[in-house]
Amino acid sequence: MFSQAEENYIKSIYVLELEFQNNVSTNLIAKKMQTKPSSVTDMLKKLAVKDLVDYKKYQGVQLTSKGKKVALKVIRKHRLWEYFLVKELKFKWDEVHEMAEQLEHIKSETLIDRLESFLKYPKFDPHGDPIPDKDGKIMITKTINLLNLKVGQKGVIDNLKDSSDTFLKYLTKKNLALRDKIKVVDIEPFDNSIHLETKTHHLVVSKKVAENLNIKI
Amino acid sequence: MFSQAEENYIKSIYVLELEFQNNVSTNLIAKKMQTKPSSVTDMLKKLAVKDLVDYKKYQGVQLTSKGKKVALKVIRKHRLWEYFLVKELKFKWDEVHEMAEQLEHIKSETLIDRLESFLKYPKFDPHGDPIPDKDGKIMITKTINLLNLKVGQKGVIDNLKDSSDTFLKYLTKKNLALRDKIKVVDIEPFDNSIHLETKTHHLVVSKKVAENLNIKI
C-alpha cells in the first residue's frame, strides 16, 4: 500500500503535529528525519497526491484524516513490537528502537492483531507511550512537563518526550523509571535545574532532562 | 549491509543450487523470482562485485562461501520467524510464508538470537525444513522423493519441496501432515500416480504431488 519512506514521513509528521500544534514545516521534517528540505518537498507533493497530507507550497503541511489513520497504524505496530521485544525477548528499553523502526513496516494487519492478542493487549509501550487499538483509537493521558511543576508539587513519571538511546541510558543510570513517584524539592533559578526527591533517593536534573520528562499529577 | 533485493537473490540461488546441483542459470533464477532474465543479469554483476557469487557471462552462477553464509543467515531468520508465527501466534502453516518473507530482512543478529532462545532452539520450521544455527550450521536429513519409492516401501513425510500456500492447503485437505507414516500400496504406470496408505486412511496422489513430498525411510 505505502512505501517505507512514505510511512516514515507520515509518522514523523504525526509526531511533529503533536509537538508543534500543527505547525509543521519542511525544515522541521527535514531535521527530524535527517534528510534535506528539498527531499521533503518532493515527498510532500507525492503524499498530497495520495491525499495523505494537505500541502500548499510554502505553507507547511497537515495530515489528512487518511494520513492520520496511516500514522496511527504505523505507531501501533512500532509500539507493539517494542513491547514484544522488551517483555518477551528481554531487551532493555534503550535497545529496541532501531529494531522497531524496521518491524513497524511489516505489512500484515493480521500479524499485528495476533501479536497484540499474544501480548494480552498492552496499553502502553516500554517508554510509557499509549498503543493505539485496532481502530486507531489512542488513550491520551493528561500530563505536564516537569519544567512546569512548582516547588513542592508531586507526580508520577508518565512518559518521555525523547526516547533516544542516550536519554534512556541516562535515566537508567540515574535510577529513574516510568511510574516512579517524584516530588520537586527545589528549582534553581540560575539554570532551571530541578532538585527531585523519589521513593529511594534525591537527585538534580538539568533543564534539558526535565523538558523530556512528562509528569502525571 | 545487503539490500532486501540482494538477500532475496542470494536466497533463491542457494535454494536453486540445492535443487539443481549447482547448475543455476539466469533463466532459472528469473523464473523462481518472477522477474526478467535481464534484471537477473544486472543483479548477478552486482553480487559478483561484492564477492557473493562467482559469475562469468553465459556460464551461470555459484554462491561463494561468503554468499552461502549470507543465504544461511536469511534462511535462518525466515524459518525462525515462521516457527514463531505458527507456534506462538497460532497461524496455520499455509499462512506464514508472505510474512516471513518480510521478517527475514529485519537487520539484527541479536534479535534473531533472542528469538531463537525464546522459541527454545527449534530444529525444524513448520514445513519440516531444518533451521540453521547461529554459525550457519544446518542439519541435513537424508530423504528421498516419494516418486522414487517402490511398491511396499514405508517411510515418513519429512519435508516438502514446494511450500506454497496452495500445496500446503492441499495437504491439509487430504489430511496429510509432516511426520505422518506412509506406505506405497501401488504405483499406476500410466500416470505415475501413487496409492498411499497412512495410519488413518488410503489415498491416491498425483505424480506432481509425489515429487513435492520428501520421505525419510
Next chain:
DNA sequence: AAATATTTTTAGTCTTATCTAAAATGTTAA
C-alpha cells in the same frame, strides 16, 4: 557444419527516493 532455437546480455528507459545548487518566496529588522 549450417540453420534454427534458446538463452543471456546489452542498451536504453522508468520509478522511487535521494542529493546539490540555484531560484523563488516569506520574514524580519533597520
Next chain:
DNA sequence: TTAACATTTTAGATAAGACTAAAAATATTT
C-alpha cells in the same frame, strides 16, 4: 518599506532495481 536573511521550492543528477527490445552467445537440430 525595503534590504538582508531564512526558508522553501525547482531543476537537474544520481543510484538501485526493475523493464523492453535488440544484439550476442550458446545449444540444438537437421
